[in-house]
Amino acid sequence: MSYLNISRLKISYGEKVVLHNIDLAVAKGEMIALLGPSGCGKTTLLNALCGFINVNAGDISIAGRDITHSAPEQRNITMVFQSYALWPHLTVAKNIGYGLKLRKWRREDIDRRVEELLQIVNLVGLAEMKVTELSGGQRQRVALARALAIEPDVLVLDEPLSNLDAKVRLNVRHEIKSLQKRLGFTSLIVTHDQQEALVMADRIAVLNQGRIEQIGTPEDIYQRPATPFVADFMGADNRISSVDIQRCPQITLHASADSLLPPGQQQMIYFRSADVGIGQLTDSRPDQGLIIEGTVEQSAFLGNLYRHSVRCNNHLLLADAGACWQAGSSVRLHVPATALHIFASSHVR
Structure with missing residues (x-):
């Protein structure tokens, strides 16, 4: 049974509809990531949930x-903002206890709750410091502690890690997820970072142009995208049409029958650069999957691998490998059938 229920929610700004009949059910203690490009309606959905904007139609209920x-x-x-929204003139303790003071808690109860939260978010000993003296990661922990202080029914996080540098972001996102599992709070997090959503969320809702394209576990969203948009947004950065395969002798497809659409129906095939194997033309030819012969145009070193741009007629495809293939090399690319995401061309927008 859902704890937070959003049903047929519609939001408009004047004549422009921003959210179209959104349905989302969240279980108690679950973390849902709202994932999608800028302008897809993620933050608007959070603002409607928090009551910052009016809804045109639909219902929102908690328990x-x-x-x-x-x-x-x-x-x-409660919401944790991208900018933290902390009081710069107040100490860490007073920032955390601010909401409790507004609720007229007794001073000794506020102090006890603040001390408890300082331990939870690993800020023991920093109670009397001004927030302006803290690092970005520490400020984010203060904002999180302040939000949790009043024991909210739902915690909302709007791009909470976007202001942190890469190393700190990795640490803080694991800390937030660990804390959510430990305390069991119900949460929605908005992000445009696919990896962040995969790491932190129990389920992911992918939004596109004000609609939810797919809701599922991180594994479902990544491995079994339901639409071409989800496949592309989740990193399937290569695509080839069935028409291209029919016209180009350098491209062949051997896939299991249940992964293909009915004969005569045009298809668009998506796949990730990480799933592409690179070999020489003289290597034994695979008997299944997508096989493409082409020429390496350039390579880029990404630290743990090289990303290659491979030309096959009018297609420029990306393929990752641990070793660097020199520009001008003739290669054969192979993508296993299980790594192919195949859709009817009519579904591609």
Whole structure:
């Protein structure tokens, strides 16, 4: 049974519809990532959930309590903002306890709760420091502790890690996920970072142009994309049409019958550079999957691998390998049938 339920939600700004009949059910203690490109409606959905904007149609409820038209302060939902939104003139302790003070908690109870949260977010000993003296990762922990202080029904995180450098971001996202599992709070996180969503979320909702294209576990979204948009957004950066395969003798496809669409129906095939094997033309030819013969145009060193651009007629495809293939090399690319995402061309937008 769902704990947070969003049903047929519609949001418009004037004549422009931003969210189209959104349905989303979240279980208690679950973390859902809202993933999608800029302008797809992720933050608008969060703002509607928090009561910052009005809804045109639909319902929002928590534990059976309708909050669709409730004021923000009546929803018991807290948000961790991208900018942290901390009070710069206050100490760490006073920032964390600010919401409790507004709720007229007793001073000794506030102090006890703040000390508990400082331990939870690994900020023990920093209570009397000004937040301006903290690192980005520490500020994010303060913002998280402040949000958790009032024990919200739902915790909302809007691009919470985007202001952190890469190394700190990796640490903090694991800390937030560990904390969510430990405390069991229900949470929605907005991000445009696919890896961040895969690491942190129990399920992912991929949004595109105000609609949810697919909801599923990280494994489902990554390995079994339901639409061409999801496949492309989740890193399937190569694509070839069935027409190209028919016209080009350098490209052949041998896939299991259940992965192919009915005969005569045009197809678009998506696959990731990480799933492409590179070999010499003299190597034994695979008997299944997608096989492409082409010429290496350039390579880029990415640290743990090389990403190659391979030309086959009018197609420029990307393929990753541990070793660097020199420009001008004639190669054979192979993609296993299990790594191919095949859709009807009519579904490609």
